[in-house]
Amino acid sequence: MKQDNTQPNKTMNNIATSALAWGFPVLLGFIFTPFILKYIGKDAYGIQVLIISVAGYLALLDFGLNGAGTKYLAEFNAQKDIKSIQDLLGTTLTAYTILGFIGALVIWFISPWLCVSVFSVPNLLVNESISAFRIGGLGFFLSMITWWYTAIPTGLQRFDIFNWISIAFGVLNTVGNFLAAYLGYGLIGIIISGIVANIIAIILYAIYTRKILVSVKIRYSFKWYMFKKTMSFGIYMIVFSFFAIIFAQLDKTIIGIMLGTTVLTYYVIPLSVSSINQQVNGKIMQILFPKASEIYALYDIHRLKSLFKRSFNMSVIVGLLISIPLITFSFPILKFWISIDMAMHAHFTMIILVAAFFLAGIIPYSIITGMGFPKYYTYSSIISGVCGLIFYLLLIKPFGAGGAAAAKLISILMTVFFYIYISRKHLDIKAVDLMKIAYPTISIACIIGISFYFISDFISNLFYLFLFSSIADIIFITFVWILGIVNEEEKQKILVFLRIKTVIERNTKNK
Numbered sequence: 001m002k003q004d005n006t007q008p009n010k011t012m013n014n015i016a017t018s019a020l021a022w023g024f025p026v027l028l029g030f031i032f033t034p035f036i037l038k039y040i041g042k043d044a045y046g047i048q049v050l051i052i053s054v055a056g057y058l059a060l061l062d063f064g065l066n067g068a069g070t071k072y073l074a075e076f077n078a079q080k081d082i083k084s085i086q087d088l089l090g091t092t093l094t095a096y097t098i099l100g101f102i103g104a105l106v107i108w109f110i111s112p113w114l115c116v117s118v119f120s121v122p123n124l125l126v127n128e129s130i131s132a133f134r135i136g137g138l139g140f141f142l143s144m145i146t147w148w149y150t151a152i153p154t155g156l157q158r159f160d161i162f163n164w165i166s167i168a169f170g171v172l173n174t175v176g177n178f179l180a181a182y183l184g185y186g187l188i189g190i191i192i193s194g195i196v197a198n199i200i201a202i203i204l205y206a207i208y209t210r211k212i213l214v215s216v217k218i219r220y221s222f223k224w225y226m227f228k229k230t231m232s233f234g235i236y237m238i239v240f241s242f243f244a245i246i247f248a249q250l251d252k253t254i255i256g257i258m259l260g261t262t263v264l265t266y267y268v269i270p271l272s273v274s275s276i277n278q279q280v281n282g283k284i285m286q287i288l289f290p291k292a293s294e295i296y297a298l299y300d301i302h303r304l305k306s307l308f309k310r311s312f313n314m315s316v317i318v319g320l321l322i323s324i325p326l327i328t329f330s331f332p333i334l335k336f337w338i339s340i341d342m343a344m345h346a347h348f349t350m351i352i353l354v355a356a357f358f359l360a361g362i363i364p365y366s367i368i369t370g371m372g373f374p375k376y377y378t379y380s381s382i383i384s385g386v387c388g389l390i391f392y393l394l395l396i397k398p399f400g401a402g403g404a405a406a407a408k409l410i411s412i413l414m415t416v417f418f419y420i421y422i423s424r425k426h427l428d429i430k431a432v433d434l435m436k437i438a439y440p441t442i443s444i445a446c447i448i449g450i451s452f453y454f455i456s457d458f459i460s461n462l463f464y465l466f467l468f469s470s471i472a473d474i475i476f477i478t479f480v481w482i483l484g485i486v487n488e489e490e491k492q493k494i495l496v497f498l499r500i501k502t503v504i505e506r507n508t509k510n511k
Helices: 010-062 065-078 082-118 123-155 159-182 186-212 224-258 261-274 276-285 288-297 301-328 330-337 340-362 365-370 374-427 431-453 462-482 488-510
Strands: none
Touching (some): 010 082, 010 123, 010 159, 010 186, 010 224, 010 330, 065 082, 065 123, 065 224, 082 224, 123 186, 159 186, 224 261, 224 374, 261 276, 261 330, 261 340, 261 374, 276 301, 276 340, 288 301, 301 365, 301 374, 330 340, 330 462, 340 374, 374 431, 431 462
C-alpha cells in the first residue's frame, strides 16, 4: 500500500486542508445563496431543504458501516493485513450498493404522499416537487457510494485527499445550483446539479483510491465474518444515526409540516450560517478518530488525556473566532447578505443557533469514540435526539423558528454535559479542568463582542461588515496568542507549518 509520509508535519497539513475543505465551499455558498434564493423563491428553496431532510432520514440505511469501515481500515492498515482490507472494502461496497438502491426506490414511491399529504407544499409546486423528490432518489443512491468511498482516505489518515475532493464537490454543487437557478431550470435543475457533482466525486475517489491502495484489489464481495465484525461496531452507530437524524432533520420536518416552506426558509438560512461553527471544528477535529485509535492501541492514556485537552482548547478558540462576528453582527449579516426581511425575521434565531453550534463543536468526542467506546457516541445521540424531539414539539408551533433554535440549544447542552461526565470517567478530566481551559478565551471573546456590538448599527454595507468582523477576529487572535492561551508547543507547530508551506510555495514558483 502506498502512503504519503513525505509531509514534515502531516497533522498540521491535515488540519489545514480540512479547514480549506470547509472554508472554500462555505465562501461560495455565502456568495451564491442570495441569488439562488432570489431565482427560485422561498418556497422552492424550502422544498429543496425537505428533499435533503428525507434523504437524511434514509441515511439510516448506512447501518454505521462508514464509521466501522474507517476504524477497521485504520487497524488493518497498521497491521499490513491486505486480505482483511480487501474483505472489508468488498463487503461494505456490496452493502452500500444494495442499501442505496433500496433507499432510492423508497423515495420514488413515497414522493407523491410526502408532497400532497405530509408537507405544506404550495399547490403550484406540487408536481414539480414530486419530480424533484424522485430525481433526488438517484442522488441518494450516488451519495451512498460516495459515502462508502470517504472511509478509505479517512481510514488511511489521508485527509488531504478527502478534503480536496470535498472542495471539488462543494464547488461543483454550489456553482451548479446557481447556474441551474439562473438559467431557469428551477428546483429540478438544482437537484440534477447535485447528481452531477456526486458522479464527479465518485470518479475522483476511484482514481485516488487506486493510487493509495496499490496492492489492494477492490471488487464486489460479501464475507459474512467481516459483515458481522463491522456490524458489531456499527450497531452503536445505527442507533447513533437514528437519533442524530431525528435531532438534525426533525426540526426542519416539523416546521415544513406545521408552518410551511416559507417559514422553513427563515429557519434554514440562519441555520446554514450558524452551523459553520460545528462544521469547521468537525472538519479540523475529524483527524482525531483514527489518531485516538492508534494511541489507545498502545494504552497510552496520558497522551490521550493531553490530546483531549489540547483539542478542546483549540476547538474553543476556533469556535469563538467564528462566533464573535456571527453573534455580534447577526442582523447586518442577514440584512446585507440576504435581505432586510430575512434579518427582521431571523437574526435572533441566528444568535441562538450560533451559541448552540459553538457548544456542539467544542468537545472532541471523536477521541472517546476512537478509544473503542462507540456506545457513548450512541448514548449522546439518544440524549440529543430525545431532547430534540420533546422540545421541537413543545417550542416550534408557539415560537416558530426561534423555538426550534432554542430546542436545539437545550439538546446540545445536554450532550455537552454527558461528554464532560464521560471524559472524567475514562480520562480523569474534570469539568473544572475544562472550565479553566475555556474561561480565559470566552472572557476575551465576550469583551470583544460587546465592544463591537455598539458599532453594528453603523455598518452600512458588506465591506464594512467584513472589515469590522476581521478587526474583531484579529484582536481576538492577538490576545489569545499573547496571553499564552495557545501554548508554546502549539505555537511552534503552527510556525513550523507556515514556514514549510512558504518554502513549498516558493519552490513551486521557482520551478
